[in-house]
Amino acid sequence: MLVGSLRKELADSVSSCRVLVVGAGGIGCELLKNLVLTGFKNIEVIDLDTIDVSNLNRQFLFQKKHVGKSKAQVAKESVLQFCPEANITAYHDSIMNPDYNVEFFKNFMLVMNALDNRAARNHVNRMCLAANIPLIESGTAGYLGQVTVIKKGLTECYECQPKPTQKTFPGCTIRNTPSEPIHCIVWAKYLYNQLFGEEDADQEVSPDTADPEASCESIICSVCRWLFYLCSQSMGSNDFDKRLRAILTAARAGASNQDGDIKRVSTKDWARSTGYDPVKIFNKLFKDDIMYLLTMDKLWKKRKAPQPLDWAVVQEMAYIQEEVSGQGLRDQQVLGVKGYAQLFCNSVETLRSQLAEKGEGAQLVWDKDDPPAMDFVTAAANLRMHVFSMNMKSRFDVKSMAGNIIPAIATTNAVIAGLIVLEALKILSGDLEQCRTVFLNKQPNPRKKLLVPCALDPPNTNCYVCASKPEVTVKLNVHKTLVQSLQDKILKEKFGMVAPDVQIEDGKGTILISSEEGETDANNSKCLSEFGIRNGSRLQVDDFLQDYTLLVNLLHCEDLEKDVEFEVVGDAPDKAPPAPNVPEEDKNIANGNQDSALPSTSSKVPIEKDDVLIVDSDEEPSSSTMEAAVEMGGVKRKLEDVETGGAGSKRKRLFELPINDDDIIALD
């Protein structure tokens, strides 16, 4: 017998089971609709976000009147209108909140992710592994999408395969030698924080004198060369005098910079001392700092040298406004240099008063949807692009890059949410072996498939998350790495933990980091070697919320590349060492997965923000490797379907789900 399209037994388990939907955004709205229409009755949904006007083109459970309200709550109310008999619980909260512990996850037959960021995906992955609950993962970007199923011990987990790292930029590219608009945009976002937000030593914007490319050049040499150059230009004496003074000031700043940024006045203090005078800030950034860069003339031997911009000179320029597309939107127009100089000036004034209103010691937080903040970044980035002879960009385009906006449409989310429910039905029927990863392509592949189902891969026995005894090896300098960076940059950011406890395996069980607030704060500013940590030391790291234990082997290394604080051994797939065939010590480790036989010595999951979706592969066995051009936000990337030598797997898919975070990370 059938109930609707479903067999009676299946329809019964659908209406009686309890499921968790993580995220009530683009995929989440469509998913909630599909679930209730398929007969699911007991649904819990969680989302910490509120509704924005830019959601309304696809998140159809929301209307304009709901802008600013909780997504989870409004989604629940809208769904109840067409399915009042559903029993929906909405949480306006983060799934990473410790209230949602392993016991909470065990309440569900099934968890479905409809997320947009890797941190939450990593976390839910671990919670579902710990609770041994099947997880359906999904993601979309523009026309592309993907759905897959994760079940402990049977399939790859979300973190089994390394994710491509987001493109990061060396500090000196951002500070000295930008060659693409994105470098100027990253610089402008840093500048916003340096002036108005939280100052971060990793987000320096002034010229970097330690640039290895310019290193042999002494400042004095450059100044002499410049003086000579300026004399040869036979300029008016007043102008000459001004320029000379600027160069000497810059040189002094540079000299103090060289002994470690210690004596230098911070950009914010300097700006404050001028009363946030837009003209002074303009001239410092686009004239003085650029002239200083010009003194590092090794940099410009093979590059086009930047051209300093003087506020007074810009004011003399004719106002030219180029329009990108006819009578386009204001946002899509490219203003001229003068237009951006004016926008810079206006936005500095607005932000100055916003900061003043917040009171002493307050900070602004950059947000792409805050108009003056976006204006400031648009103007500063474009002025820098002009200085470095790049074509300027519209506010619309700058916003895409600065906000890392992934285009999103209703139809892709609808398709993906439909596929999620179809996988859910297979899980409820007990047909886990029928589950597939399904890719949605923009165009059909050579086998005519627009939707491509692929068999699920077995777990990676070396995975640092789902292996029976997860283990990684990290290279760092024990004399330089602070306990604080171990906690924040390595354990939290890199290895996705929420509240790690760290114990040194030194026979004494020294506690290095405690998740109890304040217990080990005194250790934070000390470096690892102060605790007897040296080459070959091992740390046992536990995250009780995630029910996850990771053994970290440390290798002391003095010659890491500039700007690199640590390196995970085997991070790059091609550098991964073969899995060692070492007998396993039989220790009881809390992750609970006893299936896999080998310990792992390598880890592979970079944590960063811009995921790329790989859309290829086919269920039928194939020896051919194919390439897919993936388009995201007008940028096409060519991705290769890499073959692995892995256990019986003919192809390798990087399981990549697009995410939508605001941050661009630059290496500094």
Place this chain on the structure above:
Amino acid sequence: MLDTVEKEDTVISEEEAAQYDRQIRLWGLDAQKRLRGSHVLLVGLRGLGAEVAKNLILAGVKGLTLLDHEEVTEESCRAQFLIPVGSEGQNRAQASLERAQYLNPMVDVKADTEPVESKPDEFFLQFDAVCLTGCPRDLMIRIDQICSQKNVKVFCGDVFGYHGYMFSNLGPEHHYVEEKLKAVKPSEGTSDGPDTKKPKVDPSETTMVKKTASFCSLKEALEIDWTSEKAKASLKRTPADYFLLQVAPLPSPFAPSVLLKFRTDKGRDPQPSSFADDSTILRQIRDDVLEAQGLASDLIPDEFVSYCFSEMAPVCAVVGGVLGQEIVKALSQRDAPHRNFFFFDGLKGSGVVDYFATK
């Protein structure tokens, strides 16, 4: 109509730009403007129709007419989220109107409760695109012929249980643009010395390329003679859904059409409430149509009857998503359209695009 009516003067307001931001970043302002000037007729307001309506209204067409003369029943709104509870007995299009309008107040949404069969030819020509769901095959062929002569884009689609399909006819010459990366010339900047005035090339800059695609009529798409050698050779690669769904010529004695034949014979689709009887009829129709073609009946295994009843909501979402996007592409004249069928098998998660034409 797209080519004859000047749509370029449609102005996008700042309000629209804010609401449509995430899709303008995907298909561009020009595509959004064309969409903003388009009128669409949607026939059939069951599960699939509701999905298509939602997708078109959210995308921001100028106007959408919902046409359905039938009444709301429990079965017909199983996968229908636009119809409020307690609307049994009301007209389906009318009952869907209010919720549909809430999705996007900037779109002009109308309901039409007259039977589509009663509409004169001219009626269809006032639209830029017509999308037919839940219609009998001969009606689809008739409307396809009327529309394709006047450059009205035609779309058809249906969902039967775990299976669904869509068809499109954008005419013999459909013009569209595609975004291509600008070819970056090998850098010569260094030889010019550091003082070149030339702006640097942004590696992500793209350019628009004009292209044309041609489509056949629905009638031609259905008149394939599966007894021909060539057709037999391609049979291996043909999705079984082609036969399972209604895709075959009505008048032909070789018509391999199971579900549409059921619809034609019975004047309705298979009902879960009469599962046993309808299953027997479906298997019989399957045997008849495949045998008439000289095709083995195991092309469509017996189990198919368990998976083709009612409209399954997730299958409506998938087919309605693909169908909705194809309509958006056609109206905005942006990106290569899928030619000319899409078949979805919800059991396998497989979605195939294939071109069927007699020539």
